[in-house]
Amino acid sequence: MSKPLTDQEKRKQISVRGLAGVENVAELKTNFNRHLHFTLVKDRNVATKRDYYFALAHTVRDHLVGRWIRTQQHYYEKDPKRVYYLSLEFYIGRTLQNTMVNLALENACDEAIYQLGLDMEELQDMEEDAGLGNGGLGRLAACFLDSMATLGLAAYGYGIRYEFGIFNQKIVNGWQEGQPKVVLALPYDTPVPGYRNNIVNTMRLWSAKAPCEFHLKDFNVGGYIQAVLDKNLAENISRVLYPNDNVRRVHTWYFVVAATLQDIIRRFKASKFGSTEVVRMDLTTLPDKVAIQLNDTHPAMAIPELMRILMDDEKLSWDTAWDITVCTCAYTNHTVLPEALERWPVDLFQNLLPRHLEIIYEINRRHLERISALYPGDHDRLRRMSLVEEDGQKKINMAHLCIVGSHAVNGVAQIHSDIIKDTVFKDFYDVDPQKFQNKTNGITPRRWLVMCNPGLAEVIAERIGEDYIRDLSQMKNLLKFVDDDAFIRDIAKVKQESKMKFAMHLEEQYKVKINPHSMFDVQVKRIHEYKRQLLNCLHIITLYNRIKKEPNKAWTPRTIMIGGKAAPGYHTAKMIIKLITAIGEVVNNDSVVGVRLKVIFLENYRVTLAEKVIPAADLSEQISTAGTEASGTGNMKFMLNGALTIGTMDGANVEMAEEAGEENLFIFGMRVKDVEALDKKGYDAMEYYNRIPELKQVMDQISGGFFSPGEPDQFKDIVKMLMHHDRFKVFADYEDYIKCQEKVSALYKNTKEWTKMVIHNIAGCGKFSSDRTIAQYAREIWDMEPSLEKIAAPDDPR
Secondary structure (H helix, E strand, O other): OOOOOOHHHHHHOOOOOOOOOHHHHHHHHHHHHHHHHHHOOOOOOOOOHHHHHHHHHHHHHHHHHHHHHHHHHHHHHHOOOEEEEEOOOEEEEOOHHHHHHHOOOHHHHHHHHHHOOOOHHHHHOOOOOEEEOOOHHHHHHHHHHHHHHHOOOOEEEEEEOOOEOOOEEEEEOOEEEEEOOEOOOOOOEEEEEOOOOOOEEEEEEEOOOOOOOOOHHHHHOOOHHHHHHHHHHHHHHHOEOOOOOHHHHHHHHHHHHHHHHHHHHHHHHOOOOOOOOOOOOOHHHHHHHEEEEEEOOOOOOHHHHHHHHHHHHOOOOHHHHHHHHHHHEEEEOOOOOHHHOOEEEHHHHHHHOHHHHHHHHHHHHHHHHHHHHHOOOOHHHHHHHOOEEOOOOOEEEHHHHHHHOOOOEEEOOHHHHHHHHHHHOHHHHHHOHHHEEEOOOOEOHHHHHHHOOHHHHHHHHHHHOOHHHOOHHHHHHHHHHOOOHHHHHHHHHHHHHHHHHHHHHHHHHHOOOOOOOOEEEEEEOOOOHHHOHHHHHHHHHHHHHHHHHOOOOOOOOEEEEEEOOOOOOOHHHHHHHHHHHHHHHHHHOOOOOHHHEEEEEEOOOOHHHHHHHHHHOOEEEEOOOOOOOOOOOHHHHHHHOOOEEEEOOOOOHHHHHHHHOHHHOEEOOOOHHHHHHHHHHOOOHHHHHHHOHHHHHHHHHHHHOOOOOOOOOOOHHHHHHHHHOOOOOOHHHHHHHHHHHHHHHHHHOOHHHHHHHHHHHHHOOHHHEHHHHHHHHHHHHHOOOOOOOOOOOOOOOO
């Protein structure tokens, strides 16, 4: 196979990456060498690859700093309303290349590094992923920061600078093993550049430090161990992403909220740049200048903490403080799974945060007073709507606290927002319908197209110009090229190049020979029962059995890739990973099957791996049980990068089908109403097992040890769950899924028709830009107006 172009070679042909002017390149080389000598104190004789990476990073950072300072000056001069996005996760990934894209420096940097005799991709690979998140929620927050800067909003991301972020996943003998990931020297303030508008916003991450380095007195009298323990206890707060014990969680989440609110109020009171004087004392105007968005229930303590500050520190009355709090705060819900809605034990509050418990009790008393006035004698409604759950151990329902204490509550896809109103929070919707909104999630096209798929970005720019990068709705202009043979060929060629590149990566990583002309069938997301990686497994085994039965048939070859991490305490998810790897062992070593079917578990799935696999995917698996996935954003990334979707009518898949046309997705399975009907009737897995011979064969193979000959009952827990207590009804969608996969295989044989369907999908992506999402948050929740205007660059006269 011909060697695919490297990304660097591709970029040289590309305009969307910024121009590589001679002066730019010369200046970058000079600055690179200056940093190598004066910042890193190295010369070319002794410098390592890592030194070169840091020299490049410092060179790019120089271009950020002036803009960063200028942006803060601009905000102080204009005194706009500011939005504070509170999230316990910001899954940023790597930032160097993203910064080069947004500052239009990428071609110039590529050329400078090339002239210096270095390899840009090698240097970029030196950067660690900033793993301060574990999935969609944290990655969404990162996309939102990019869009807020691009839309000129005075926005701040606030979270925690974890010492140990999401673990690195190692697969050893088919089992997941997690190693804590040390986040290398992440700065406390991280710049967030907008796309070519000279705006650089700030993400501020709090790190816990002991109040004093050491209790020297203890140390001097021999209490060294205790002194170290005290220091460690204080600093443990920001050590681990999602600790397992409740006490640590409450500590961690209160810590970030308390620090953030103090910062917000300090900034509100001082409005002159570089001045710490207090010039604004009237906090009743806080909602005119401050919007706080709570990304899920983790930062819910912002509500009682803001009340505490306003009443105890600022001496405002309850009613005034409450009006300010509600007008300032808004809440985004990300899940309808009951086990994922935070509930904190009352006795924890009693011990750790007694004043906040008092405030929550008073919020609840007034809230229930209002409800009982609206629904006299309806005690069951009061019980359902209380912030305090009395069943068994008393707990505070944090989602209820967020709803009552916010002026806006939103879901993250239309179907999810409807479910919230119709079921999960119906009682709250009945009394405050005006609070409830939908804000369908989105992704940033800068990282998820221009940066990770330069070939595709350029093919699109050649047809419709470059403005789509900041206005993705222009993608619909591609529809006029859907029958254009040259465009169809270009789209197919870019996909094939991405596949060849990823096939080489896989062969290096996994030592498995990949057929780059096979369909790349990909499911990458957290491992969870509701995401139904098990349904994918049943299809793989069914396909394997069919190939074995009729080896001479013209099968569409597939390389099926599944990746994702299992939460460390989630036994079933870890078993699912083991099952996938066990199936791979059998399938990949069966000479009868050969290159027609390969199964690969993608180890250590993370942002950087996503940027490699998504451009290479042909088929995107979005197969959760209808009504369980709030939105999904991986589904949008695959769509934008030219993969077709096989999916249920769940999350944002529903809107993707509306935008691209349902006939251009492979939709299968139960809808939400079918799932509800099946719940009423009672789901009986055995009925499907007894009725469908292929399903029975697959399950008998798993339970009989076909995939675990050394330990025949290894997967008994998975079998038992699927047969007897499967909340997510895998068997109910099996038949339709298999039929739908047959349609996928048939269409894949017709490259032209497949690619035309791909073009319909790319053209339908406009809605799924995080720029559109953020513009809606700004106008409909934060009362702010986005702007595409540039501010002056640092070297422009003011």
